[in-house]
Amino acid sequence: MTVLECHGLDAGYSRGNPCVHGLELSVDAGEIVALLGPNGAGKTTLLTTLAGLLPRLGGEVTVAGQSVRPGDARAAVRAGLVLVPDDRALFRRLTTRQNLHLATRLRGRARAEAVDNVLGHFPSLTKRLTVSAGDLSGGEQQMLAIARALLQNPKVLLIDELSMGLAPIVVETILPVLRQVADADRTAVVLVEQHVRLALEIADRAVVLVHGEVGLEDSAAVLSTDIERIEEAYLGTARA
Numbered sequence: 294m295t296v297l298e299c300h301g302l303d304a305g306y307s308r309g310n311p312c313v314h315g316l317e318l319s320v321d322a323g324e325i326v327a328l329l330g331p332n333g334a335g336k337t338t339l340l341t342t343l344a345g346l347l348p349r350l351g352g353e354v355t356v357a358g359q360s361v362r363p364g365d366a367r368a369a370v371r372a373g374l375v376l377v378p379d380d381r382a383l384f385r386r387l388t389t390r391q392n393l394h395l396a397t398r399l400r401g402r403a404r405a406e407a408v409d410n411v412l413g414h415f416p417s418l419t420k421r422l423t424v425s426a427g428d429l430s431g432g433e434q435q436m437l438a439i440a441r442a443l444l445q446n447p448k449v450l451l452i453d454e455l456s457m458g459l460a461p462i463v464v465e466t467i468l469p470v471l472r473q474v475a476d477a478d479r480t481a482v483v484l485v486e487q488h489v490r491l492a493l494e495i496a497d498r499a500v501v502l503v504h505g506e507v508g509l510e511d512s513a514a515v516l517s518t519d520i521e522r523i524e525e526a527y528l529g530t531a532r533a
């Protein structure tokens with residue numbers, strides 16, 4: 294079942310010169326799409342626009358068939374589009390627990406259950422609940438950022454540069470959790486990730502954005518046996 298649909302989406306910083314243009318993208322419930330592409334291709338711009346943090350320059354976005362109001366971050370979250378930004382945007386002086394509590398409107402037992410539920414995906418964070426977010430390791434901070442996003446009940450989790458500042462071994466422990474979340478909760482995931490091979494291991498499909506347009510799109514299983522096709526797409530010499 295399609296959960297996210299972008300139709301003719303234009304995004305960017307000036308109306309006359311959108312850096313993402315006419316994007317057609319649909320993502321199924323439980324599907325992980327690796328959004329790849331060279332620097333400046335428009336990946337961050339696309340995710341930020343989907344999250345309503347940038348005004349949309351054109352086109353339509355629907356989640357579960359409902360049109361999402363452009364340029365309205367609250368409306369995006371209500372619709373189920375939740376962004377984990379590349380800087381993770383944690384409250385660094387607040388503890389892990391406080392960061393999690395701030396992500397939900399629930400209170401009391403319902404909140405405790407929801408927090409326990411997401412911590413089930415990140416057991417190592419349960420020992421770090423009283424530590425300030427700023428004192429967590431980079432990997433723990435990324436786990437907290439994802440856990441916080443999950444508390445907002447995403448239908449579509451948008452993750453920008455998951456591996457930013459992290460050692461590949463840490464990325465290798467976090468990526469399988471996304472697969473778990475997608476499989477268990479049928480959450481769709483759009484993942485921007487520099488480690489192409491690692492991303493393809495857990496993704497269902499890869500979409501390569503080049504100069505704001507889809508330069509290549511195929512199943513992750515197929516592309517992982519032919520990484521050169523991705524490299525060619527980056528260079529703008531893609532084979533069909």
Ligand SMILES: Nc1ncnc2c1ncn2[C@@H]1O[C@H](COP(=O)(O)OP(=O)(O)OP(=O)(O)O)[C@@H](O)[C@H]1O
Pocket residue numbers: 306312330331332333334335336337338339
């Ligand atoms: N705040 C901004 N104002 C104007 N132009 C911007 C702004 N942020 C990014 N751009 C431009 O928009 C285009 C797309 O950038 P974007 O950051 O979305 O690419 P990206 O694919 O995420 O690349 P990267 O991996 O380098 O972050 C680039 O040409 C970039 O220079």
